[in-house]
Amino acid sequence: MSVDLSTTFTGIKFPNPFLLSSAPPTESESNIVRAFEAGWGGVVTKTIGLHPVVNVAGPKTKFLRYYPELGVSSMNKGRGGVLQSSWNWELISDKTLDWWVPRIGRIKKAFPDRVLIASIMAGSGSDKELDHWRSLATACQEQGADGLELNLSCPHMDREDMGSNIGKDQKLCSSVTQVVKGVAKVPVWAKLTPSTTDIVLEAGAVFTGGGDAVVSSNTFPSIPLVDPETLEFEMNVDGYVSSGGLGGPAILPQSLAKMSQMTRAFPERSFSGIGGISDFNQALNYLLLGCGTVQVCTAAMLDHAVGPNVIKRLVQGMSEFLEKNAHRGWKRLEDFRGIRRDRIVAHSQIRRPADSDYQGGHEPQEGYAEPARA
Ligand SMILES: Cc1cc2nc3c(=O)[nH]c(=O)nc-3n(C[C@H](O)[C@H](O)[C@H](O)COP(=O)(O)O)c2cc1C
Numbered sequence: 001m002s003v004d005l006s007t008t009f010t011g012i013k014f015p016n017p018f019l020l021s022s023a024p025p026t027e028s029e030s031n032i033v034r035a036f037e038a039g040w041g042g043v044v045t046k047t048i049g050l051h052p053v054v055n056v057a058g059p060k061t062k063f064l065r066y067y068p069e070l071g072v073s074s075m076n077k078g079r080g081g082v083l084q085s086s087w088n089w090e091l092i093s094d095k096t097l098d099w100w101v102p103r104i105g106r107i108k109k110a111f112p113d114r115v116l117i118a119s120i121m122a123g124s125g126s127d128k129e130l131d132h133w134r135s136l137a138t139a140c141q142e143q144g145a146d147g148l149e150l151n152l153s154c155p156h157m158d159r160e161d162m163g164s165n166i167g168k169d170q171k172l173c174s175s176v177t178q179v180v181k182g183v184a185k186v187p188v189w190a191k192l193t194p195s196t197t198d199i200v201l202e203a204g205a206v207f208t209g210g211g212d213a214v215v216s217s218n219t220f221p222s223i224p225l226v227d228p229e230t231l232e233f234e235m236n237v238d239g240y241v242s243s244g245g246l247g248g249p250a251i252l253p254q255s256l257a258k259m260s261q262m263t264r265a266f267p268e269r270s271f272s273g274i275g276g277i278s279d280f281n282q283a284l285n286y287l288l289l290g291c292g293t294v295q296v297c298t299a300a301m302l303d304h305a306v307g308p309n310v311i312k313r314l315v316q317g318m319s320e321f322l323e324k325n326a327h328r329g330w331k332r333l334e335d336f337r338g339i340r341r342d343r344i345v346a347h348s349q350i351r352r353p354a355d356s357d358y359q360g361g362h363e364p365q366e367g368y369a370e371p372a373r374a
Contacts, residue, residue: 003322005041005315007333009292010187010212010270012146014115016041017333018283018314021274021295022119022149022191024061025306027093029103033110035300038308039315042115044295047092047151048100048140049121050132051162058237060090063248063302064225073225075234085251086298087224087235089156089244092121101139108144116144117189120180121151124172125161133176134183147186150176150211152202153193153218155245164193164218170205177209189272191215194251194258200265213270214262215295217255219245248298252276256285260344263290267341278310280317290338 005016019042020026020035027046035043065081066073073084093100100118108116118140123129137148152173154163166172173190180188190206192199194217203214221243224235233241255275263271273286278299286294296314300307322330330336348360357364 003319004332005318005322007292009272010147010189012042012115012187014041014293015113016315016318017287017293018042018311019044019115019117019272019293019295020300020307021297022047022151023297023301024090025297025300027095029107031306032107032116034308035306035311036107036111036114038306039311040114040307042117042146042293044117044119044149045093045100045104047119047121047154048095048097048136049092050097050136051123053091053094055091055094056089056237059235061086061088061301062224062235063087063298064250072228074227075224076227083249083298083302085246085248086219086301087222087244087246088219089235089242091156092151092154097136097139101143104140104143104145108146115146117147117149118145119149119151119191121154121163123159123161124166124176125159129161130176130179133180137180137183137188141184141186145186147212148180148184148188149215150180150188150190151218152176152206153191153216155193155195155219155221155243164195167191167193167202168196170201173202173205174209177206177211181210187212189213189215189270191218193218194255195221198261199258200261203262203266203269207266207269213272213292215272215274216258216262217251217275219247220251220254222246247275249276249278252282252285256289259286259291260289260341263338263341264344267338277314279313280321283314283317284321287333287337288340290341292333292337 007014007017022044026043032043062075064075064084067081120136122132152167157163190211192202224233271291272293273291274295277283277296283294299310303309352358
């Protein structure tokens with residue numbers, strides 16, 4: 001039986017809901033071409049900016065694995081262990097907008113039915129920086145980019161007016177989104193940082209600014225482990241580290257928690273889920289919470305740089321899932337999207353043993369009616 005994996009998300013038609021996220025798998029034309037040939041429904045380009053980018057003088061990404069026989073987690077003991085996470089302190093693309101522009105045009109001409117989203121990033125501290133957002137947006141959409149993803153989430157910025165420092169500020173989330181919407185002819189997604197107290201507030205600010213979708217998660221702030229022999233951080237430059245980003249299997253439950261907060265608060269809005277996906281079983285979690293697309297980075301990096309086997313497994317997994325559930329009348333993603341969104345409730349709403357009464361931690365008040373449950 002042939003199944004229909006296609007979907008429409010923020011008005012864009014996708015052959016399947018699986019994208020490579022903005023990261024090394026989408027840092028070059030050749031990678032993106034290979035990704036489309038392998039079957040990815042879409043890609044989000046490595047983030048493009050107008051400010052100078054110089055990466056650290058050492059490795060930019062490593063993978064933390066657990067070695068059960070040694071009882072250790074390490075980045076430096078080879079492939080024998082079980083993957084826990086990626087850790088990176090890589091900045092955005094070190095290629096200029098001029099380098100990207102013709103490539104976006106060429107890729108779209110060669111793959112008109114695949115989705116190319118341009119990830120862009122600028123500052124927010126001056127009119128000049130806000131103009132940079134406009135220039136980036138205009139240049140990419142003129143080349144045929146199907147949509148724009150605003151990077152409000154890069155965790156490695158010293159600049160107060162950029163990256164996750166925008167994503168931590170509701171007013172800036174709104175105003176930057178509004179600036180880009182002012183020139184955008186294509187849908188605008190905003191990628192938020194998970195590193196805030198209540199991500200629902202920043203998501204709301206993006207929607208107030210006119211954003212068409214919220215994307216989450218970027219990597220979680222973290223540091224590498226110390227090697228017990230050398231007492232040096234496993235990843236460092238001249239002995240020094242700074243806070244970088246954790247991705248891969250370790251962040252899946254945390255990223256799902258962030259996503260569930262947002263999809264419950266805005267059930268009618270569009271969300272793209274990222275974090276710890278390597279197979280359809282993980283992607284399914286995001287879809288059941290209400291996401292309309294999902295994105296992958298770490299698993300693709302570890303699979304021939306662009307994830308040809310990952311996309312094969314995602315497509316096969318979703319096809320088998322639809323076939324298995326055909327008796328429920330499910331034919332496509334829209335038929336099961338979001339069906340577990342409302343199963344996440346306040347702690348006090350979870351059933352207690354029949355003979356007990358729980359007031360969410362509050363004492364019953366003598367002489368008053370029962371307090372309303374949250
Ligand atoms: C080496 C590396 C570079 C990344 N660069 C970017 C970037 O330029 N822009 C961006 O929005 N996210 C960037 N990310 C974050 C990923 O797109 C993704 O949100 C994150 O890795 C979580 O997904 P995963 O668990 O599938 O890895 C980067 C991640 C890694 C590991």
